[in-house]
Every structure is written in structure tokens, then in C-alpha cells.
Amino acid sequence: MTLTLTNIAKTFPGGTKALLPTDLEISKGEIVSLLGPSGCGKSTLLRIIAGLETPDAGAKIVFDGEDVTHQSVETRKIGMVFQSYALFPNMSVRGNIGYGLKMQRLPRAEIDSRVNEVIALCRLDAYADRSITALSGGQRQRVALARAMAPRPRVLLLDEPLSALDAALRGQLRDELALLLRQFGITAIFVTHDQDEAMAIADRVAVMSQGEVAQIGTPEVLYRNPATGFVARFVGDAMPLEGRIEADRLHLRGGVLALPKPADGSEVLVRAEDIRIDPEGPVSARVETVTFLGTHYRIALGGLAEGPLFALHTGLSAPKPGEDVRLSIASEALLILPRGLAA
Amino acid sequence: MKSVTKSIPLIVTLLACAFLLIPIIQSVLAGLTVNYFRGLSSGLTLKWVGQVWELYSGSIFLSIWLALACLVVTLILGVPAAYALARNPGRASRILEEFISLPLAIPGLALALALLQLYGTLQGFRTSWSFILVGHVLYTLPFMVRSVLSVLAAIDLKSLEEGAASLGAGPARRFFDIVVPNALPGILAGALTVVTLSIGEFNLTWMLHTPYLKTLPVGLADSYASMRLEVASAYTLVFFVMIVPLLIAMQWASARAQRIVQ
Known part of the structure; x- marks a missing residue:
């Protein structure tokens, strides 16, 4: 019908x-x-x-x-x-x-x-x-x-x-x-x-x-x-990356991320599974807590942006709380959405 | 010491039971002895019971008839009323429920006087059994409504009815297929209460009755006033035999309904 x-x-x-x-x-x-x-x-x-x-x-x-x-x-x-x-x-x-x-x-x-x-x-x-x-x-x-x-x-x-x-x-x-x-x-x-x-x-x-x-x-x-x-x-628990946007650059407390397109006035969000621990990464953060969940580790990150951020990390080991880590986020994984509809 | 503290409540209970039971036993025995003033030595007889039957069987049948008529009326009025109250919870319903219960707070005598003042001049009605029936319905209706309402309030009536409606059942089908069967324990408890109360009702009935319309309790008062003690006692015995099974059934049905409410 x-x-x-x-x-x-x-x-x-x-x-x-x-x-x-x-x-x-x-x-x-x-x-x-x-x-x-x-x-x-x-x-x-x-x-x-x-x-x-x-x-x-x-x-x-x-x-x-x-x-x-x-x-x-x-x-x-x-x-x-x-x-x-x-x-x-x-x-x-x-x-x-x-x-x-x-x-x-x-x-x-x-x-x-x-x-x-x-x-x-x-x-x-x-x-x-x-x-x-x-x-x-x-x-x-x-x-x-x-x-x-x-x-x-x-x-x-x-x-x-x-x-x-x-x-x-x-x-x-x-x-x-x-x-x-x-x-x-x-x-x-x-x-x-x-x-x-x-x-x-x-x-x-x-x-x-x-x-x-x-x-x-x-x-x-x-x-x-x-x-x-x-x-x-x-849907998928995206987290906002609060920072200052200048054209296609996102200035965060822990560094600068490249955006795929100019995004002035927009909001940038990311999902936990898209944040990677990467020694070559452009931004840094401090590990606050690490929770082992079997298939993955859930890592709470501080010092990257305002508000809580989590990374989903797979692998045989994880960084320890208190460590500073470098992170990378693929620019296509960043969700750029109009601000003000965040209800 | 311990045995003393334990036995005191037991003794008190036994005394209380004796206080209640001895007059009953005495009354029953009085109805069965040949001559009460000469005591049991005069022998046991069923003569007085037979005489009660001869004199008052009309009262017994009238009481049963009234109780059944009262039951039918309270079912027809009370079950839909309880359903309407359960489906529309709110201030107005609470007030209405209190109104229905009002006859419980007013002495039967006052209620009867009000009925007499209002309808006493309607000759055909005043002398008909239906006049007493009106009084009994006023007095027993709140028991039916409350009993059914407490069971209906305990089940998720709204969802059940919506479920039935989504399957194509109209309002009448929902009432008879869903509401009534699920309210049955409450209806049964209410019905037994109504019958028991109607058979035993004295206050109102005594005011409303005519010499040709004596119910069981009115006949009892009459027999104590004008018959020898053995006949009146035999009457009490007949009354007991009728009312005790009803009381036991009422207890059982109320306990059953209560289980659903909890």
C-alpha cells in the first residue's frame, strides 16, 4: 500500500x-x-x-x-x-x-x-x-x-x-x-x-x-x-569540533585542521571512529581516560577542542591516560553543517 | 515470662470471640428449643422454624426478589458508570464518584424520608415493591461502582481498547469483549456485596415498607416485637442461613478482585 x-x-x-x-x-x-x-x-x-x-x-x-x-x-x-x-x-x-x-x-x-x-x-x-x-x-x-x-x-x-x-x-x-x-x-x-x-x-x-x-x-x-x-x-553520535573557522582552515586549541571547503559560519562535527592516533597528525590532544571495550578502546581526549571528545581506537594497545598524542582526521570525514539547527 | 506475653493476646482474642459468638449460639438454640424459659431440658424442635416459614415466607421471597432486582439495576447502571469514570479520569469524574457515594454518608432514615417526601404521594408507586427497590439501589450502587472501578483502574484499559479498535472492534464490541470480561472479578465482588446489603438492609426499608411489603429484616423486627421469643429466634436462624453463605462468597470474590488491583 x-x-x-x-x-x-x-x-x-x-x-x-x-x-x-x-x-x-x-x-x-x-x-x-x-x-x-x-x-x-x-x-x-x-x-x-x-x-x-x-x-x-x-x-x-x-x-x-x-x-x-x-x-x-x-x-x-x-x-x-x-x-x-x-x-x-x-x-x-x-x-x-x-x-x-x-x-x-x-x-x-x-x-x-x-x-x-x-x-x-x-x-x-x-x-x-x-x-x-x-x-x-x-x-x-x-x-x-x-x-x-x-x-x-x-x-x-x-x-x-x-x-x-x-x-x-x-x-x-x-x-x-x-x-x-x-x-x-x-x-x-x-x-x-x-x-x-x-x-x-x-x-x-x-x-x-x-x-x-x-x-x-x-x-x-x-x-x-x-x-x-x-x-x-x-545518528552516529557526531561530536562538535568547536574552534575558529577561517575559510578552509579550522583553528582548534590543539592545532589546525584543513577543511575540504571554505566553511565560514558553519559547524564542524566528527565521529569517534574518524579520529585517528597518528604520530604525523596535524593536531594534538591529551588522553584523559581509556576504556577497553573488547573490540576497541574508547579514549576521552582533552585539549583539542571545547567540550568532550572521544576517539575509537582499535589495535593491541592504547596510549595511557595523561599522555599527549597527535591525531589526524581525514578531511572527508569532517561533517560541515549549517549552524543554528543544532536543536 | 515469654509464655505469658504470648498467651495474653490469645486470651483476649478468645474472649472477644466468645463475646460475639455466645449470643449467636444462644439465639440459635433459642430458636430450636421447645420452651426457652425452661431451657434445653424442654427438648429441641423445628416447630418454630416451621412457624416462621408459615408466617414470613412472603418476606423471604420479597427480599430475594428485591435483592435480585437491585442487582440487575446496579449492574445496568453501575458497570457502564464505572467504565465511563475509568475512561475519563479527571476532576469532574472524581466529583461524580463522590456524588454516587453520597448515599453512604447519609443515614438511611434521612434518605427514606427524602424519598417519602418526594414520591410518597404517588399512590401506585408508594405501595409498590419498586419504591423499596429505589431505596436499595441508591444505597448499594456506590458499592458496585467502586468495586468495578478499582479493577478497571488497575488494568491498562485505554491501550486494551485501542488494541481492540485497531483490530476493527467498534465501541459496543469493545465494551462487551474487552471491558466486561476484564472487569469480571470486580463485577462479581460488587454483585455479591449488593445482594448481601440488599437482603440485610433495615434502616431505609423499615421507613419505606408497607404492611404488605415486609422484607426479611423488617419481618425480623416485627417478629421480635409481636411473637414469642422462640419464633423470633428461629427467624434469626433462617436469616443466618441465608446471609452467611453470601457473606463468605463476598469475602472470596473481594479477595480475588483485590489480587488484580495489586
Whole structure:
């Protein structure tokens, strides 16, 4: 299904603008993630698409050419996975999964066969007749997905579906969910505050901040070409290099870096993995702390620029705290972004 | 020393139990002895129980009928009211909840007087059992609403309903498929409370009843006032037999509902 959102905004009673006018187009079978910190409007946007919130006047929501802006949630034929899962405790796993089909008044035999189909796909065979309260968090999450998918919705909406799980399980279920969504081949919108989750699951990610979409694109585009300082910070934890810019030169406390182009009035950011310890490097810094993390060392650097800076260092050994080191940063790794959008 | 500090609470408890139980046992025995003033030596009999049945079976059936009618009305009014209060938490709901509970704070006598003043002149209504029913519903409704509300407040009702709506369930389906089944422990606890209170209610009923409409407790007062002591005691026995199983069931249902709330 193709989803077209035009001029979607939400002002709460009292005047708080949860969502500024937003346009978004999602093509058939695409998985889009709405990524942002809490309060950025991502859940509000999802709930408006679901029909659980009413947008401000002037909005238009179109599912495959059909205007559903004024349809209620129960007639929109959407599937939704809630943060709390919202499974019905008074029904078994099978009862939960079959509920949407029962609402469609399908014949009993068809309900049974379709429920069995989804149960098999989500590997819930062993739990089909259990009560919801007897399931683990991961199993509940799969039941919630199966329940949303069984009625074959036009679009699947997921609201932080992994956030109720503990960290170890979350990583495993993230990959599983990505795989299942692709098997279903469904158009899906996925709300999360976790960049790893968004990147692992989505075809395209819309980064949201303060009620607006700051940038939308594939994970690679967002990572390599962030449009704003906010996106660079949120996706891949870019750190600002505060200093004085003169044409294509960045004057830092620890030396001068060459920029790929004149950047007066801009902001320069860098990611930890792009800062290299290099005896021939043009800038210097003092090692403050060194944390060994198995695959790499995380080194806190002082004296290079204002604010905290970290370098990600691989290798068999690392400099000691208190040592002075020389650093190099490839000029193409520097992110030069307009200032003032750092929100 | 230790055994003394331990045994004092036990003795106090036993004394308190005896204080409560001895009059009950005495009353029950009085209803079963041939002549109370001659004591147990006069022999045991079921004659008095039989006489209570002959004289007051109408009261017993009226009380059961009233309790069931009261239950039906409190279910129809109370469950949707509790649902509406749970779905719209806020100042207005809190005030409304207090209003529903107001009849608990007002003496039954005052409530009955108000009803009599307002509706006493409506002849057909004044002499009908439904007049007493109105009083019982006023008095028992808060128990139903509170019991259901506490269970509904403990579950994530909003999300559950949104989940059902996203699967295509309209408001009526959501109410009967999701709200009612998940509120069932609260409804059951409320229902048993309503029935027990309705059967035992005296204050209000005594003011509202007519000579042709005597409920169980009103009949009891009547029998103590105008029958021999053995008959009145046998009446108490009948009352016990009816109310004690209800009380036990109520305890069980409330404990069950409480587990959900916690």
C-alpha cells in the first residue's frame, strides 16, 4: 500500500504543538522508521496515521488513493503493535490472534486456518493455547505482531515495539522482527528512539526533532550526509569540533585542521571512529581516560577542542591516560553543517 | 515470662470471640428449643422454624426478589458508570464518584424520608415493591461502582481498547469483549456485596415498607416485637442461613478482585 501524508499537524488543547505540518510519502512494502528523542512528535504522528488521534484541520491521510482522514481507527484496516502490546488478558494466544478476523465476520474455518498460518510464521505453535499471562516478554511481542498481522492490514504501525524488553533480548528480537516484516512484505511504520533499531529494521529513517522531520533517507545517507547538526548527533553520535573557522582552515586549541571547503559560519562535527592516533597528525590532544571495550578502546581526549571528545581506537594497545598524542582526521570525514539547527 | 506475653493476646482474642459468638449460639438454640424459659431440658424442635416459614415466607421471597432486582439495576447502571469514570479520569469524574457515594454518608432514615417526601404521594408507586427497590439501589450502587472501578483502574484499559479498535472492534464490541470480561472479578465482588446489603438492609426499608411489603429484616423486627421469643429466634436462624453463605462468597470474590488491583 502507498501511504501519502499531507500537512499533518497536531496542536494539543492548551496550545502545545506536538507536531508541526508534516508531509510524508511511503511506498508499497517499504519499512519506514520514525526516529527521535521522546517528545519529538513521532508517536503522535503514528497515532494520527492509526486514527487514534485527530490531526489539526487541513490534514490529509491517503491510503492507496483512498482518503481516510476522517475514518475511525476501526475502519482504517491498519495493524498496530503497541509499546505495552495491549494483549487481551481474557483471551488465549489464539483468541488474541483471531480477534481481528472475528471482527471481519469470517467463517470459523477460515479464521482457524489463517490464525494457524500466522502462528506458524511467528513460531508460536508451542504457545497457541496458553494464556497471555503465561508468556515471556519476547513471546508477548511476537503474539502482538501476529495479532496485528492476522487480519492482513493495509499498513502495520509499530510503537516502540522492543522497548519493553531487556537489552539482551532486544538485539535478538530486532533482527527477528526485521526478517518477519520482510517476510510479510507489508508497508510498515516503526517508531523508535533507538538509532540501532531504526537502522537495523527500516529501509528509510525519518529523524524527528521538536515536532518536525529533520531529515528522511536511507540509514547510509543519514549517517554519511546528515542534513543538520541534530541528525549528525542523533545518528552516529557526531561530536562538535568547536574552534575558529577561517575559510578552509579550522583553528582548534590543539592545532589546525584543513577543511575540504571554505566553511565560514558553519559547524564542524566528527565521529569517534574518524579520529585517528597518528604520530604525523596535524593536531594534538591529551588522553584523559581509556576504556577497553573488547573490540576497541574508547579514549576521552582533552585539549583539542571545547567540550568532550572521544576517539575509537582499535589495535593491541592504547596510549595511557595523561599522555599527549597527535591525531589526524581525514578531511572527508569532517561533517560541515549549517549552524543554528543544532536543536 | 515469654509464655505469658504470648498467651495474653490469645486470651483476649478468645474472649472477644466468645463475646460475639455466645449470643449467636444462644439465639440459635433459642430458636430450636421447645420452651426457652425452661431451657434445653424442654427438648429441641423445628416447630418454630416451621412457624416462621408459615408466617414470613412472603418476606423471604420479597427480599430475594428485591435483592435480585437491585442487582440487575446496579449492574445496568453501575458497570457502564464505572467504565465511563475509568475512561475519563479527571476532576469532574472524581466529583461524580463522590456524588454516587453520597448515599453512604447519609443515614438511611434521612434518605427514606427524602424519598417519602418526594414520591410518597404517588399512590401506585408508594405501595409498590419498586419504591423499596429505589431505596436499595441508591444505597448499594456506590458499592458496585467502586468495586468495578478499582479493577478497571488497575488494568491498562485505554491501550486494551485501542488494541481492540485497531483490530476493527467498534465501541459496543469493545465494551462487551474487552471491558466486561476484564472487569469480571470486580463485577462479581460488587454483585455479591449488593445482594448481601440488599437482603440485610433495615434502616431505609423499615421507613419505606408497607404492611404488605415486609422484607426479611423488617419481618425480623416485627417478629421480635409481636411473637414469642422462640419464633423470633428461629427467624434469626433462617436469616443466618441465608446471609452467611453470601457473606463468605463476598469475602472470596473481594479477595480475588483485590489480587488484580495489586
